[in-house]
Amino acid sequence: MTVLVLTCEEDLTADIVVATLHELGVPLVRLDPADLPGRVSLSAEYSDNDFHGYLKSGERMVSLNSLRSVWVRRPGVPGARSAEQSAWITAEAEQALYGMLSCTNARWMNHPTAAAQARYKPWQLHIAHQSGFLVPPTLLTSFPSAARQFAATHRDLVVKSVSGKHPGDPPMVLPTTRISPDTDFSGVAAGPTLLQRHVPKEADIRLTCIDDQLFAARKKADPEEVDSRFTHHGTWEPAEVPDAIHRAVLAYMNAAQLAYGAFDFAEDPEGAWWFLECNQGGQFGFVQLETDQPIAQAIAGWLAVKAAL
Amino acid sequence: MRPFALSYARPAVKSATSTPYSYDATRQLNVLPDGRPATCSRAVLLATGTTASTAGSKTHFDD
Numbered sequence: 001m002t003v004l005v006l007t008c009e010e011d012l013t014a015d016i017v018v019a020t021l022h023e024l025g026v027p028l029v030r031l032d033p034a035d036l037p038g039r040v041s042l043s044a045e046y047s048d049n050d051f052h053g054y055l056k057s058g059e060r061m062v063s064l065n066s067l068r069s070v071w072v073r074r075p076g077v078p079g080a081r082s083a084e085q086s087a088w089i090t091a092e093a094e095q096a097l098y099g100m101l102s103c104t105n106a107r108w109m110n111h112p113t114a115a116a117q118a119r120y121k122p123w124q125l126h127i128a129h130q131s132g133f134l135v136p137p138t139l140l141t142s143f144p145s146a147a148r149q150f151a152a153t154h155r156d157l158v159v160k161s162v163s164g165k166h167p168g169d170p171p172m173v174l175p176t177t178r179i180s181p182d183t184d185f186s187g188v189a190a191g192p193t194l195l196q197r198h199v200p201k202e203a204d205i206r207l208t209c210i211d212d213q214l215f216a217a218r219k220k221a222d223p224e225e226v227d228s229r230f231t232h233h234g235t236w237e238p239a240e241v242p243d244a245i246h247r248a249v250l251a252y253m254n255a256a257q258l259a260y261g262a263f264d265f266a267e268d269p270e271g272a273w274w275f276l277e278c279n280q281g282g283q284f285g286f287v288q289l290e291t292d293q294p295i296a297q298a299i300a301g302w303l304a305v306k307a308a309l
Numbered sequence: 310m311r312p313f314a315l316s317y318a319r320p321a322v323k324s325a326t327s328t329p330y331s332y333d334a335t336r337q338l339n340v341l342p343d344g345r346p347a348t349c350s351r352a353v354l355l356a357t358g359t360t361a362s363t364a365g366s367k368t369h370f371d372d
Binding site (some may be wrong): 005009010012015016018019022029030058059081147159160162166168170171172173174175177179185186187188189190191193194285289 | 310311312313314315316317318319320321325328330332334335336338339346347348352353354355357
């Protein structure tokens with residue numbers, strides 16, 4: 001039984017898990033969907049009420065029926081390195097690859113359907129509420145008047161990207177940023193805008209969940225920067241997970257049908273953890289490096305479990 | 310009219326980090342010039358793809 005790792009070649013975080021799988025003696029095939037068609041090829045046949053298929057990457061070939069698990073670790077866009085790149089070939093390659101893989105009994109971390117839903121920040125907030133997390137008051141709007149009213153009510157706000165993406169041309173970054181309640185909100189009409197009450201924080205919390213294993217890390221907040229990704233202030237240290245958070249995380253993972261999730265919280269001066277977001281493909285390498293928490297080993301252990309036939 | 314959130318965008322910092330490793334398809338791992346797995350080098354891990362910082366990592370999108 002083989003583990004299929006879908007990732008780009010240069011991803012060193014994937015390497016940590018791959019090396020662990022090697023140590024465990026678990027067969028694996030690593031490929032980047034960007035190489036389909038080209039270095040990666042596939043075939044599947046549906047006949048006689050049965051299904052057989054295989055994938056080939058370089059010199060390695062794997063039968064779809066022999067997959068125990070699939071790890072989707074920031075793969076490339078299908079067809080992106082095709083000799084004939086086009087939106088059409090990307091759609092064809094994506095449908096073929098993920099459609100075939102969806103026919104197997106393999107376990108997914110994470111299944112593309114669950115991953116796609118889990119990327120929606122408004123949906124994250126909805127599920128977070130239902131799961132029992134504290135969630136800061138949040139407004140998603142394209143009405144400037146609604147933004148002004150929200151600012152008048154909550155006063156201390158941050159603005160963040162709805163999609164989590166950064167503007168691309170020219171290359172820009174869009175950190176979560178604190179804004180004044182007296183700001184001119186007219187630009188809200190030009191694009192849906194996510195405003196959230198600012199949580200004064202003592203620390204940032206990154207909690208990585210693999211199935212039912214939780215690894216929490218804490219970093220003292222930078223008073224000058226709201227968004228911890230944009231500061232080198234402080235170091236990550238292991239943190240205890242409060243029981244209520246533990247229960248809420250498992251409820252969220254179950255509701256979202258995720259096997260992997262990286263949760264961000266703001267810890268307020270009273271020690272309460274406020275849910276900010278859950279990244280279904282969130283980075284974990286930096287946490288493992290600074291805390292020595294065995295996150296990659298937990299992922300490898302989950303992937304190594306054989307699929308139920 | 311400019312979307313509100315874009316008023317708070319900052320220029321991306323261009324990475325000065327090179328990748329001192331290459332992919333070994335046989336081992337399915339990245340290796341250093343001396344053949345050791347790139348993951349053996351904490352310095353390489355810190356400087357490249359494992360970071361969540363925006364400083365130099367193409368993997369900083371916390372998808």
